Amino acid sequence: MKKRYIIQYAFISLSLIYLNGCTMLGVQPWERDLISKESMSLSVDDLDASLDDHIYFSKEGTSGGRGFSAGGCGCN
Amino acid sequence: MLKTIQKNIYFYLTACLLIGYANLANAVLAPDFALNNTPIAKQLSDLKGRVVYLDFWASWCGPCRKSFPWMNNLQTKYKKDGLVVLAINLDKEVHLAQAFLRDNPALFEISYDPEGNVALAYQLKGMPSSYIINQTGEIAYSHAGFTPKKAQQYEQEITTLLFQ
Amino acid sequence: MQLAKFKNINALLATATCSLFSNTVLATPLMNASDNSDIHNDNSWKIDTALMYYAETDRVSALEGIIAAKKDFGEEHILSGKLVFDTLTGASASGAVPQKTPQTYTRPSGKAQYRTPSNTTPLDDTFRDTRLQFNVQWSQPISEQDKISTGIQLSREYDYQSIAVNGGYTRELNQKNTAIFTGLSFAFDTLAPEGGRPVPLSAMVVDNTEGISGDNNISFKDAFEATRQQGGENTRNTVDLMFGVTQVINRRWIMQLNYGYSQVDGYLTDPFKVVSVVNDQGDALNQLHENRPSERTKHNIYWQNKAHFDEAVFDLSYRYSFDDWKISSHAIESKLRWPLTSSTYIQPSIRYYQQDAAEFYTPFITDDQPIPEYASADYRIGKLTTMTFGAKYLQELENNHSWGVRMEYYIQTPKNAGFEAVGQLQDLELYEEVKAFVVQFNYSF
Numbered sequence: 093m094k095k096r097y098i099i100q101y102a103f104i105s106l107s108l109i110y111l112n113g114c115t116m117l118g119v120q121p122w123e124r125d126l127i128s129k130e131s132m133s134l135s136v137d138d139l140d141a142s143l144d145d146h147i148y149f150s151k152e153g154t155s156g157g158r159g160f161s162a163g164g165c166g167c168n
Numbered sequence: 169m170l171k172t173i174q175k176n177i178y179f180y181l182t183a184c185l186l187i188g189y190a191n192l193a194n195a196v197l198a199p200d201f202a203l204n205n206t207p208i209a210k211q212l213s214d215l216k217g218r219v220v221y222l223d224f225w226a227s228w229c230g231p232c233r234k235s236f237p238w239m240n241n242l243q244t245k246y247k248k249d250g251l252v253v254l255a256i257n258l259d260k261e262v263h264l265a266q267a268f269l270r271d272n273p274a275l276f277e278i279s280y281d282p283e284g285n286v287a288l289a290y291q292l293k294g295m296p297s298s299y300i301i302n303q304t305g306e307i308a309y310s311h312a313g314f315t316p317k318k319a320q321q322y323e324q325e326i327t328t329l330l331f332q
Numbered sequence: 333m334q335l336a337k338f339k340n341i342n343a344l345l346a347t348a349t350c351s352l353f354s355n356t357v358l359a360t361p362l363m364n365a366s367d368n369s370d371i372h373n374d375n376s377w378k379i380d381t382a383l384m385y386y387a388e389t390d391r392v393s394a395l396e397g398i399i400a401a402k403k404d405f406g407e408e409h410i411l412s413g414k415l416v417f418d419t420l421t422g423a424s425a426s427g428a429v430p431q432k433t434p435q436t437y438t439r440p441s442g443k444a445q446y447r448t449p450s451n452t453t454p455l456d457d458t459f460r461d462t463r464l465q466f467n468v469q470w471s472q473p474i475s476e477q478d479k480i481s482t483g484i485q486l487s488r489e490y491d492y493q494s495i496a497v498n499g500g501y502t503r504e505l506n507q508k509n510t511a512i513f514t515g516l517s518f519a520f521d522t523l524a525p526e527g528g529r530p531v532p533l534s535a536m537v538v539d540n541t542e543g544i545s546g547d548n549n550i551s552f553k554d555a556f557e558a559t560r561q562q563g564g565e566n567t568r569n570t571v572d573l574m575f576g577v578t579q580v581i582n583r584r585w586i587m588q589l590n591y592g593y594s595q596v597d598g599y600l601t602d603p604f605k606v607v608s609v610v611n612d613q614g615d616a617l618n619q620l621h622e623n624r625p626s627e628r629t630k631h632n633i634y635w636q637n638k639a640h641f642d643e644a645v646f647d648l649s650y651r652y653s654f655d656d657w658k659i660s661s662h663a664i665e666s667k668l669r670w671p672l673t674s675s676t677y678i679q680p681s682i683r684y685y686q687q688d689a690a691e692f693y694t695p696f697i698t699d700d701q702p703i704p705e706y707a708s709a710d711y712r713i714g715k716l717t718t719m720t721f722g723a724k725y726l727q728e729l730e731n732n733h734s735w736g737v738r739m740e741y742y743i744q745t746p747k748n749a750g751f752e753a754v755g756q757l758q759d760l761e762l763y764e765e766v767k768a769f770v771v772q773f774n775y776s777f
Contacts, residue, residue: 118509118580122258122287125228126640139382153713154653154661157634160517
């Protein structure tokens with residue numbers, strides 16, 4: 093009985109997910125109180141990050157990830 | 169417990185359908201709900217016969233802040249013509265809403281929905297959201313977002329209903 | 333209980349699907365799946381400034397300042413610009429091996445020499461550079477869900493200049509719970525290093541005539557000139573492609589997954605670096621100017637998470653990079669933003685980075701082997717581990733301004749990538765640690 097429900101549930105979940113991509117994830121528009129805080133912004137410490145990126149770009153063999161890496165030699 | 173899961177699935181499917189057909193849902197009856205914190209009515213349906221500008225807002229929402237002076241103006245301007253501006257607060261913590269109201273005084277009716285039940289019933293698509301409800305209690309227009317340009321349009325729709 | 337369990341499975345499945353989805357579509361700092369919310373959006377300029385001082389023990393020190401300005405002209409038509417100034421002086425490892433006896437090398441300019449004491453990593457102490465960089469970026473919505481952005485960046489140093497243009501497109505889906513981003517950038521760089529670009533793998537000419545130096549010594553000058561390229565490539569072009577997806581997972585958790593592809597063509601050698609040729613005693617016979625391939629294809633996968641606890645915000649990111657020079661790396665960084673009061677916070681951070689050596693990296697070349705086509709002894713493309721420990725304190729002021737101070741300690745630990753030291757090199761430190769201290773001030777208004 094339980095098992096059947098589990099399978100059924102899994103099946104329905106899978107189809108819903110495939111139909112709707114990631115709609116199961118996320119929040120309702122009125123539940124964005126925390127997400128919308130400045131501290132939760134993915135780019136909140138942008139200046140710090142760009143300074144760090146400049147150091148790492150100059151001192152390490154690989155760089156980037158956050159955004160475009162172009163511009164400047166940054167040698168030595 | 170499993171019933172709950174099933175219910176959730178049905179709810180989800182219904183929600184999908186609702187979202188899909190939201191555009192066609194022009195003349196649906198505005199879902200009724202109980203009001204708190206306002207002396208003018210016990211529930212929305214008590215306001216039948218009047219045009220209601222039903223707004224959903226939260227303290228953390230930037231455009232909501234901008235809509236407050238406009239809603240104040242709207243209420244003052246069309247009060248004598250029977251307009252009710254009713255703003256439902258969706259903050260999880262009521263004290264955040266109250267702090268916001270100290271900074272942004274409201275000259276219109278406020279009601280609180282910290283659980284988001286009313287918001288769910290109205291299937292909000294953004295913040296702020298607003299619904300213009302006609303004299304017969306139907307949703308005549310529904311909107312998401314607030315910009316000066318949109319506000320002009322909203323006012324026009326309200327006056328159409330008030331003076332038709 | 334059971335429901336919670338199912339919910340977890342559900343979330344897992346959804347995450348799995350998202351990841352599949354993300355291989356084809358993916359995001360950058362340009363996008364923000366959480367707009368609707370910009371409380372500071374009051375149509376005035378928002379200015380952020382920072383001043384950073386970076387100092388390595390006995391090596392390079394740098395001062396860098398940034399002024400960034402941003403303005404919303406209404407309805408998310410956003411103009412932003414940044415001005416960066418930095419100046420760098422000090423010594424940098426030349427790539428030559430240390431020796432038990434003092435050594436003399438020619439400066440890259442060919443106009444002077446520097447001496448390295450015994451048992452010391454050779455450092456070329458002539459680095460001095462000043463850079464000015466300017467960029468401007470415009471972004472605007474083109475519909476309720478779609479946003480475009482474009483920008484240009486100019487950078488000018490004493491011996492280097494760069495111009496880059498970029499464009500991006502962001503689409504928000506699922507009631508802004510998902511945002512997908514795609515972007516493209518082109519950069520065109522030109523170098524003119526002091527003393528010119530050395531002929532690849534030519535030997536450094538060292539003037540051993542006592543008392544006659546620089547311009548007066550005709551034979552040295554001719555010999556030096558012979559190691560310099562007359563024509564050839566002095567540009568570097570980069571194409572960057574980026575795909576990203578940002579996903580709100582729940583009320584407290586947002587994540588971003590980026591894939592970046594980068595194709596660089598042109599002069600990719602460091603004109604100031606050399607590789608020592610040593611005999612079986614480990615004695616340096618001469619120094620060859622390094623040579624790197626003129627193409628590099630890089631891939632980046634970047635995953636960032638932000639989680640909101642009751643008060644604190646936790647940021648965890650991971651980057652995996654690999655390229656056709658066979659350098660692959662892992663970088664893990666975490667930060668915890670811990671509010672002290674309603675207007676102050678402290679933010680400790682830690683970063684761990686590890687990379688494998690480029691396939692042409694070699695700490696030295698032995699004279700019994702043929703000289704390879706490509707060779708570099710630059711420890712920065714060797715096997716390397718780095719750690720960064722940091723802390724930041726920020727205070728918001730009543731007038732909506734804020735100030736902050738940040739400190740970092742950065743340790744680079746080069747590792748032996750499997751090369752067997754010969755002769756005297758066995759007793760010398762070929763992989764010297766580099767330690768740096770960073771202090772930074774921020775002010776925003």
